[in-house]
Amino acid sequence: MLTVPDAINAAFTAFQSGNWDRAEWMARQVIQIAPDHPAMLNLLGSVYYQRGELREAIVHYLAATEVQPNYAEAFRNLGVALQAIGQLPSALEALQQAVELTPEDATAHYNLGNLLVLLEQPEAALDAYQTAIALQPEFPQALTNLGTLLQSLGQLEAAIAAFRQSLALTPNAVTAQINLANALQEKGNPESALGYYRRAAELQPFDPNLQFNLGNLHQSIGDFAAAKVHYLLALKLDSRHAPTHHNLALILQAEGQPNLAIAHLQQTLAYQPDNAAAYSNLGQLWQDQGELPSAITCFRTAIDLQPDFAQAHFQLSQALLAIGHLTEGFAEDEWRWQAPSYLQQQIPRHRKIPRWDGGAIAGQKILVWAEQDLGQTLICSRYLPQLVKQGAQVIVECDRAIVPLLAAIPGLTQVIAKGDPVPDCALQIPLGSLPNTLSPSPTLLPPFPLLPSRPTPPNLLKPIGLIWSNRTADTPNAPGAFPLAQLLAALPPSQPWVSLQSHLTAEEQAQLEQAGIPPQPCIDRAELIQAIAALDGLLTIDCEAAHLAAALGKPVWLVLPTTGHWVWGNDKSTTPWYPTVQIIRALDPQDGASLLDSIAATLQESPPKE
16 A cells, blocks of 8 residues: 555656656645645646646645745745746745745745846846855856846846856757857857857757848848858748748848849738838838839838837838928938938937027028938028028038039028038028928929039030949949940930049940040049039939039939939939939839830930020
């Protein structure tokens, strides 16, 4: 016959081997004889806990503590179970009681630390973890959780040390591998992080999240090919992994595969319909494809999901402006000051001067400072005369190269270059905010006065300038919008031409020489303005030179293989902002031949008049 001690031992043995049913049966045999047996009540609570029956577990843990009020293990188990059902204050009382009863119990301190993290008491949690480790130095879980807490507190060196200690005890612990990789990446050491992510993936090869993390790490160090491989592996393991679809789409977009990128973003939203960032990125892809209604719908959905999503508001502004919805477009454009993509390039200036809110301004001196790209600066400068009409003394601050252009606007008090001393002003406003503060309609100025032209022999046409690539000093090898040789074949031979293209390749230099077209690359904006002033017009892609030539009243043939600046609109061959611009659009962005045919046909017609 089984004795009570034998039944107790059998119950514990069964529990330790994971045989919950036998452990429960043996414990109940004991309780039939000794209903208030605290160890068996606690054991039954643990059986229920392992089965996920948390409320039954709590009932038995409470019974054990009532029978034996100094039963520290039961209080510890009770605290963990209460935490699991979200009763955190009660859990805290139970775990504090466990620690008070057995201050030498490392596990109790560890459990208390976990709870204090949830209660957002990091300093107390830190003390609990450190106490647990002091009591039990070889406690890998406590070391891992300590490292995670230290990382959240910004103590990366200490966090990394804790993760390394944990891995020294349990080298195959995946969580510690991942956490150490995250900490190393945050510290700016992605190469070291890569090894730990790879080890974690070896230990759990069928975990899509690990492949996703590996992809993210490769993407962060610019290895997009490797990132793409890991994202595809993640999707092979879990085709419904929405974050992977999203990040893979961003790589495909950068690779110039918009259709595939759109497909993966649509998959993202199929599995994660509340992903505002995915709607924002999908909207940008639609906008790049010229599908502005679809883009606007996506941006609005992103904003509905996340009303303070500044980047989506800013993107929406550009799409609305492109279709001529100026009032809402310029209002949405004010979100640019919170959009990361904008703030990376521009920091608000002159904040010590009060911002003008559109009130009465007669007799007051106001500083209007240009903060956007050159094209946007020229567009918004058309609103400056409205300030003059209201009786303001208008001081304009802009790029030094265009000071002479803006100084030609009638009525301005002064135009200064950015970086020069600023006169005392009562008010200030960014130039890009004028349209929203005033009347957002394209009130065009007369063409800017032409700068002195270079002498031209009598009875000869002035040349027309050519620009076919947006190359810069940072991207000198960027391809052209179309091959120069094909462009040259489309040009009327009777018209003199000059190349204003910067960073010519050796092949392009040879092609220009063969065509008898002199190169005249400009080293800065001031030189570019002087060069454009000496021309009869400009055949160009969407770039600063297009805006400058249009502002100078020159005929401009603007070639748009894809979408461009919002001022060019979406589907028309003209723009109300620049009356001398004729837009040549690609019906199919992938069909360069048809675009070149359109260029040739357009150049046979009469150019826009100055």
